[in-house]
Amino acid sequence: xxxxxKMMVNxxxxxxxxxxxxxxxxxxxxxxxxxxxxxxxxFFLQPGFFLYESGTVRQKNVVSVAFRKxxxxxxxxxxxxxxxxxxxxxxxxxxxxxxxxxxxxxxDEMMAECFFQYTFAAVASSVPSGVVHExxxxxxxxxxxALTSGFIYPxxxxxxxxxxxxxxxxxxxxxxxxxxxxxxxxxxxxAAAWMTGPRLDRYxxxxxxxxxxxxxxxxxxxxxxxxxxxxxxxxxAGSQGSISQSGDGSIIAQVTINxxxxxxxxxxxxxxxxxxxxxxxxKNWNYSxxxxxxxxxxxxxxxxxxxxxxGGAFALGILSYLxxxxxxxxxxxxxxxxxxxxxxxxxxxxxxxxxxxxxxKDDGLLTNPSKSSPxxxxxxAGGGIVIMLWSFSITILLYIVxxxxxxxxxxxxxxxLGLDMVIHKEKAYDHTTRK
Amino acid sequence: xxxxxxxxxxxELKLQEDxxxxxxxxxxxxxxxxxxxxxxxxGGFAFYESACVRPxxxxxxxxxxxxxxxxxxxxxxxxxxxxxxxxxxxxxxGTRYFALVGLPEDKMAHCFFQYTFAATATSIVKGIVHERCTTTAFLCYxxxxxxxxxxxxxYWALSENGWLKVLGFQDFAGSxxxxxxxxxxxxxxxxxxxxxxxxxxxxxxxxxxxxxxxPQAFLGSFFFVLGMLAFNTGSNxxxxxxxxxxxxxxxxxxxxxxxxxxxxxxxxxxxxxxxxSCWNFEVGLNGSxxxxxxxxxxxxxxxxWTAxxxxxxxYFVYLIAQKIIxxxxxxxxxxxxxxxxxxxxxxxxxxxxxKDDGVFLQPSMSSANTLLINTLGxxxxxxxxxxTMTLLYFVLRYFNLHRINLSEEQNG
Numbered sequence: 001x002x003x004x005x006k007m008m009v010n011x012x013x014x015x016x017x018x019x020x021x022x023x024x025x026x027x028x029x030x031x032x033x034x035x036x037x038x039x040x041x042x043f044f045l046q047p048g049f050f051l052y053e054s055g056t057v058r059q060k061n062v063v064s065v066a067f068r069k070x071x072x073x074x075x076x077x078x079x080x081x082x083x084x085x086x087x088x089x090x091x092x093x094x095x096x097x098x099x100x101x102x103x104x105x106x107x108d109e110m111m112a113e114c115f116f117q118y119t120f121a122a123v124a125s126s127v128p129s130g131v132v133h134e135x136x137x138x139x140x141x142x143x144x145x146a147l148t149s150g151f152i153y154p155x156x157x158x159x160x161x162x163x164x165x166x167x168x169x170x171x172x173x174x175x176x177x178x179x180x181x182x183x184x185x186x187x188x189x190x191a192a193a194w195m196t197g198p199r200l201d202r203y204x205x206x207x208x209x210x211x212x213x214x215x216x217x218x219x220x221x222x223x224x225x226x227x228x229x230x231x232x233x234x235x236x237a238g239s240q241g242s243i244s245q246s247g248d249g250s251i252i253a254q255v256t257i258n259x260x261x262x263x264x265x266x267x268x269x270x271x272x273x274x275x276x277x278x279x280x281x282x283k284n285w286n287y288s289x290x291x292x293x294x295x296x297x298x299x300x301x302x303x304x305x306x307x308x309x310x311g312g313a314f315a316l317g318i319l320s321y322l323x324x325x326x327x328x329x330x331x332x333x334x335x336x337x338x339x340x341x342x343x344x345x346x347x348x349x350x351x352x353x354x355x356x357x358x359x360x361k362d363d364g365l366l367t368n369p370s371k372s373s374p375x376x377x378x379x380x381a382g383g384g385i386v387i388m389l390w391s392f393s394i395t396i397l398l399y400i401v402x403x404x405x406x407x408x409x410x411x412x413x414x415x416x417l418g419l420d421m422v423i424h425k426e427k428a429y430d431h432t433t434r435k
Numbered sequence: 436x437x438x439x440x441x442x443x444x445x446x447e448l449k450l451q452e453d454x455x456x457x458x459x460x461x462x463x464x465x466x467x468x469x470x471x472x473x474x475x476x477x478g479g480f481a482f483y484e485s486a487c488v489r490p491x492x493x494x495x496x497x498x499x500x501x502x503x504x505x506x507x508x509x510x511x512x513x514x515x516x517x518x519x520x521x522x523x524x525x526x527x528x529g530t531r532y533f534a535l536v537g538l539p540e541d542k543m544a545h546c547f548f549q550y551t552f553a554a555t556a557t558s559i560v561k562g563i564v565h566e567r568c569t570t571t572a573f574l575c576y577x578x579x580x581x582x583x584x585x586x587x588x589x590y591w592a593l594s595e596n597g598w599l600k601v602l603g604f605q606d607f608a609g610s611x612x613x614x615x616x617x618x619x620x621x622x623x624x625x626x627x628x629x630x631x632x633x634x635x636x637x638x639x640x641x642x643x644x645x646x647x648x649x650p651q652a653f654l655g656s657f658f659f660v661l662g663m664l665a666f667n668t669g670s671n672x673x674x675x676x677x678x679x680x681x682x683x684x685x686x687x688x689x690x691x692x693x694x695x696x697x698x699x700x701x702x703x704x705x706x707x708x709x710x711x712s713c714w715n716f717e718v719g720l721n722g723s724x725x726x727x728x729x730x731x732x733x734x735x736x737x738x739x740w741t742a743x744x745x746x747x748x749x750y751f752v753y754l755i756a757q758k759i760i761x762x763x764x765x766x767x768x769x770x771x772x773x774x775x776x777x778x779x780x781x782x783x784x785x786x787x788x789x790k791d792d793g794v795f796l797q798p799s800m801s802s803a804n805t806l807l808i809n810t811l812g813x814x815x816x817x818x819x820x821x822x823t824m825t826l827l828y829f830v831l832r833y834f835n836l837h838r839i840n841l842s843e844e845q846n847g
Contacts, residue, residue: 019451030461040472050653066652081692
């Protein structure tokens with residue numbers, strides 16, 4: 001009797017162990033699949049950037065936009081796999097990591113995460129090229145892209161995303177990298193646009209009047225905007241990192257809803273602002289303010305989408321648009337030419353996102369104040385400024401070198417002709433071959 | 436077992452059953468999701484091919500893209516899936532599930548996923564005879580490819596009894612069975628159809644017909660990358676076995692690395708070797724295509740750095756293939772022949788050479804055997820593809836149905 005009881009218990013126990021193992025490996029598979037699928041969607045942000053930015057520039061520069069967005073994907077994967085992932089997620093100290101350069105010795109379990117993080121790096125390095133279209137040189141483009149994805153962004157990510165990173169140890173809270181990707185690249189944009197100088201025909205009458213340069217294709221812009229929305233939902237949802245832990249599914253659902261709410265709220269804020277506040281007599285329901293507003297919202301919600309109630313996302317939508325307006329005004333005052341409004345969107349949205357987390361999260365300053373909440377606000381605000389200064393200063397250094405060799409922009413005659421024919425010798429829309 | 440034993444094991448068994456059912460669901464979901472992404476490739480083909488042709492032929496291109504997906508559905512589900520996966524004892528083709536009769540429900544997802552591959556194969560072929568092919572020819576070869584020739588050759592390569600598979604042929608995501616096959620079939624079609632009337636001058640010079648819309652080409656190529664990522668990751672077939680997730684992640688990273696390497700090589704070579712001071716975008720796109728295709732055969736078995744090397748080498752494969760095709764005066768609007776045939780065939784070869792236990796990294800008799808089988812298998816598949824297409828075109832040429840007349844071609 002006793003021995004058969006023992007046998008039965010053993011049998012049960014070993015069955016349990018086998019099942020536990022099966023379950024563990026299943027969970028791992030699920031997590032990897034989740035990261036790969038979300039990474040695929042975020043990767044699709046690359047053509048989204050292309051569509052939006054090529055719609056914004058003039059027809060003579062479309063191939064250069066295409067080329068740069070394409071090359072950004074390839075260069076950023078080269079540099080990110082060579083050095084970026086290592087600096088971000090290799091074991092190291094509080095500043096950066098030291099393992100896995102060129103993905104050597106990378107354990108297979110980390111592959112999916114590596115792929116997902118690469119798609120983020122591709123986004124971070126794609127943003128700066130948007131603001132200096134139509135006048136920046138290929139050399140400048142290649143250098144800041146490689147620098148951003150191989151060095152600037154990975155180190156900032158290390159500060160925030162790993163256990164050792166000094167910002168994360170201090171309590172910096174940035175879920176899907178509002179600060180690390182967006183505010184950081186916004187600062188890079190500012191440095192690049194300022195040092196490159198405006199397009200030749202942007203400011204007339206001795207710098208007094210700003211000329212509006214219309215986009216050449218609105219359909220492309222809108223398609224790009226929708227692709228952005230699609231990709232940003234995955235950007236935020238995928239940042240959860242796993243799908244198999246308890247409660248993951250609900251968090252991801254909350255993230256998706258918050259992203260939508262915030263993006264759409266700031267889009268509508270922009271719409272209302274331009275219709276009723278800018279110039280009521282024109283009765284202008286402006287698509288571009290709507291689209292830009294949605295970008296600001298998308299970018300701002302990244303930081304706290306997993307911790308907000310829907311009301312918080314709504315409030316952030318409005319507030320981030322206001323910060324966007326403020327920064328847009330400053331950028332115009334400084335006479336910095338920004339083709340896609342990237343500086344205001346990324347800086348304004350990104351920083352608003354960082355500030356919003358300690359304010360609107362469930363135990364935050366505005367919802368449930370306590371002794372520890374102000375510290376969260378201080379860290380997010382201060383950490384955000386440090387990240388922006390980090391990317392700003394390195395980009396400025398790069399541009400000082402480029403300007404010394406006069407390599408930072410194309411010559412005025414080239415700019416007039418259009419970068420397509422000069423650099424790429426290809427036309428964007430070639431309707432000449434009729435017969 | 437005594438009743439008390441059984442009652443203790445009950446929740447056990449229930450847990451096991453639940454887990455097994457859940458795993459099945461997830462496997463199906465995986466195949467469906469990846470199949471949907473691969474279906475995006477159809478959109479990619481539409482964008483890219485319509486950008487490559489002249490504006491007067493764009494509607495025709497889009498029409499063919501749409502119809503091609505539809506026809507291949509009918510014929511693949513009628514006969515194609517049966518010929519590829521219908522069990523069967525012989526080494527030539529399958530014998531069950533014609534018209535999906537008798538298909539067990541848990542194979543439905545697999546069927547859908549494989550259909551998206553078949554749709555890709557037919558799309559590739561149609562891309563290369565744009566601007567001069569008749570609708571009759573198009574309909575004929577679409578039915579033939581999706582219903583017969585592609586399924587048979589993929590049976591050889593994928594099915595357990597297929598004679599190539601039995602001999603040790605290794606082709607993870609269809610480099611050989613789809614791309615080399617489709618490339619060979621398109622070669623036959625393009626050769627038999629003849630070039631567009633203004634492509635080659637009398638003295639043999641080739642007229643370059645550029646993109647009419649770069650944004651469309653760009654969008655198409657990124658749909659390709661997205662689709663190929665899913666093409667490769669989905670070829671794993673399941674997500675619930677031990678280590679599946681890791682394989683899929685490896686496949687994704689290798690695909691990206693290879694695409695990057697080949698397109699960078701293309702652009703750098705174009706800039707510094709061929710045409711100084713020009714950063715050419717079209718070349719970069721074609722470079723990325725060759726990388727996408729070459730990596731299919733062995734993406735689950737490469738280290739990351741070998742994927743980089745494969746990408747680098749595949750550009751040269753593309754270069755040589757393009758030169759041969761231009762030399763042979765074969766007209767190819769979308770640049771697909773070099774990419775598909777060269778990339779598909781050499782994908783097989785590189786897989787045998789560079790994979791983890793391949794000829795370069797761990798030489799042995801079995802790896803040499805794999806190299807031999809992959810090479811021969813690739814050649815056989817290509818001969819099958821081009822041979823069947825040539826036969827079809829003999830019939831079409833007899834009735835003069837293979838291309839449109841000159842005035843139609845000039846009008847668009």
